[in-house]
Amino acid sequence: SNINFFKVEDLRTVRSGVVYHFKVIHARLSYQLFRCPHCGFPSLIKNGTTLTKLRLTTLNGPMILLYLRKQRYFCKSCQTTYGAKTPIVEKNHSLTRGLKSAVFKLAKQSLPVTTIAKIVGISASSVERILYHDFQRPQRLAKLPEHLCFDEFKSVAKLYSFIALNAKSHNLISILDDRLSKNICAYFENRYSLNERLKVKSVVIDLNANYQIFIKRLFPNAQIVIDRFHIIQLVNRAFDQLRVTTLKQLNDKHSR
Ligand SMILES: [Zn+2]
Structure with missing residues (x-):
């Protein structure tokens, strides 16, 4: 409400060799305001407009810009200025x-x-x-799950990050910026008491030998389970390697 549209036009810009098509909607936001929001006196007068350029939603179409002229008000008694507000956008956001x-x-x-x-x-x-x-990353969970999954993945700047999940619900326990053993140990030791960690029954991991060393220390009662996916992956790789070496040893290239 309070927004009047008066023109729509097409805009074409070239930015670093790429052509962008925009639809630009020109509109004006204005309403009658009688009392000053600062001092409360009915001494407001209209005092020009300011242009704001907003981005509206679009899906797969041209990008839509809203050039909105917002009414400004001036209070004659307390000398402050005030801009018209609209719920379609937060203050100072585009x-x-x-x-x-x-x-x-x-x-x-x-x-x-x-x-x-x-x-x-x-x-x-x-x-x-x-x-x-x-x-905000949660500091710690109220209750550490009995079954955990650990893995790592490539994140920003091709570095590896560490991820821990609840093995049953697959809910996130934590993501750490790196996968250094000392940081992973510090993370769990600083947040969960030994009593809590003793209740962990199993930890699912890949074949990363580093994890096996500290899991025994962190979760003394936990059984280490090697993820089925990683075993199959290893078997596949070994099988493929053997296939290629055998192939190279064959002298008869036509009878494969
Ligand atoms: Zn005022």
Whole structure:
């Protein structure tokens, strides 16, 4: 409400060799305001507009910009100025709430950040900021699960990160920035008492020998289970290697 649209136009820009097509909606945000929000006196007058450039939601179409002229007010009694407000966007933000909720919807489909960025038409770092701006890693879980899974994955800058899951529910326990044994041990020892750690019954890991050394120390009662996936992967690799060496030893290249 309070927004009047008066023109839509097509905009074409070239940024580092790539052509971008935009739809630009020109609109004006204005309403009657009688009392000053600062001092409460009915001494407000309209005092020009400011232009803000906002991003609206779009899916696979051209990107849509809203050039919104916001009314400004001036209070004659306390000399302050005040800008008109709208619920479609937060103060000092240029990405509208609609666009942010589109990002959340796509993230719920487990799409990668870069894909979401392409679909919505904003940068990957903006997507990350929307998704994680108020995300805090939990300090610790109320109760450590009895069955854990440990693994590592390539994350930023091709470094490996450590991940721990609840083996039954697959809920996240923690992600650590690196996979150094001392940091993993410190993480669990600083958060969970020995009594809590004694209740862990099993830890599922790949064939990383480092983990086996400290798991016995961290979780003395836990059984180490090698993940089926990693065993099959190892067998497959060994089998393939043997196949290739045998193939190279064959002199008759036509009868394979
Ligand atoms: Zn005032």
